[in-house]
Amino acid sequence: GAVVSQHPSRVICKSGTSVKIECRSLDFQATTMFWYRQFPKQSLMLMATSNEGSKATYEQGVEKDKFLINHASLTLSTLTVTSAHPEDSSFYICSARDDWGANQPQHFGDGTRLSIL
Amino acid sequence: EDKVVQSPLSLVVHEGDTVTLNCSYEVTNFRSLLWYKQEKKAPTFLFMLTSSGIEKKSGRLSSILDKKELSSILNITATQTGDSAIYLCAVDDVINTGTASKLTFGTGTRLQVTL
Numbered sequence: 001g002a003v004v005s006q007h008p009s010r011v012i013c014k015s016g017t018s019v020k021i022e023c024r025s026l027d028f029q030a031t032t033m034f035w036y037r038q039f040p041k042q043s044l045m046l047m048a049t050s051n052e053g054s055k056a057t058y059e060q061g062v063e064k065d066k067f068l069i070n071h072a073s074l075t076l077s078t079l080t081v082t083s084a085h086p087e088d089s090s091f092y093i094c095s096a097r098d099d100w101g102a103n104q105p106q107h108f109g110d111g112t113r114l115s116i117l
Numbered sequence: 118e119d120k121v122v123q124s125p126l127s128l129v130v131h132e133g134d135t136v137t138l139n140c141s142y143e144v145t146n147f148r149s150l151l152w153y154k155q156e157k158k159a160p161t162f163l164f165m166l167t168s169s170g171i172e173k174k175s176g177r178l179s180s181i182l183d184k185k186e187l188s189s190i191l192n193i194t195a196t197q198t199g200d201s202a203i204y205l206c207a208v209d210d211v212i213n214t215g216t217a218s219k220l221t222f223g224t225g226t227r228l229q230v231t232l
C-alpha cells in the first residue's frame with residue numbers, strides 16, 4: 001500500500017529556532033502533498049497544499065512566511081516553521097496522494113509533534 | 118464554507134458490541150467521502166466512497182454513502198479493544214471546478230471498547 005514517511009517524529013526546541021519537517025512518499029509519486037496541523041482533541045486543519053515545482057497554496061489565516069513549504073521533487077515536501085514560538089507547538093501531519101489513477105485517497109505520515117519551549 | 122459533522126462525539130461500548138458512526142456534510146463540489154482511523158499517530162485510511170448506496174467492506178468494518186441525505190455511516194461489528202481510536206470522516210471537495218481538491222475533516226468520534 002501507499003506509504004508516507006514523515007521525519008522527525010518529535011522535536012523539542014527553544015523559542016526562535018527554525019524547524020524543518022520532511023514528508024516523503026516512499027512507493028509512489030505525489031505531485032501534490034498536504035500539510036495539516038492538529039491541536040489536542042481537535043480535528044486536522046489543512047494549512048497548505050504543496051505543489052511540486054510551484055508555490056504552495058496556503059489556507060486562509062496561515063502565514064506563508066512563517067510556514068515555508070518546498071516541494072522540490074515528486075516524492076519530497078518539506079515544511080519549515082521559521083522562528084518558532086510556543087504557540088506554534090502542535091502536531092503537524094503531512095499527507096500525499098498517488099498521482100497514478102484518478103481520485104486517489106490521501107495517505108498520511110506519522111506526524112511530527114513539535115514542542116517549543 | 119465546507120462543513121463535516123460527526124456524531125456521536127464519543128462512545129464507550131463493550132467488546133463484541135456493534136457500533137454505528139455517523140457523518141454528515143455540506144460541501145460545494147463533492148468528489149468523495151473518506152473514513153480514517155486515528156490512534157496515537159496520524160490517520161490510517163479505511164474507506165473512500167464516491168457512489169451512493171454501494172457498501173464498502175473490510176473485515177468487521179463497513180461503510181456506505183447516501184448522497185441524497187449528504188451523509189455516511191461507518192459500522193463496526195463484533196468490536197474489539199483494538200478498535201479503540203478516533204474515527205475521522207473527511208470529504209474531498211473539488212476546488213474551482215478543476216482537478217485540485219482538498220479534504221475537510223470532521224471533529225471525529227472517539228470510540229472506546231472495553232472488556
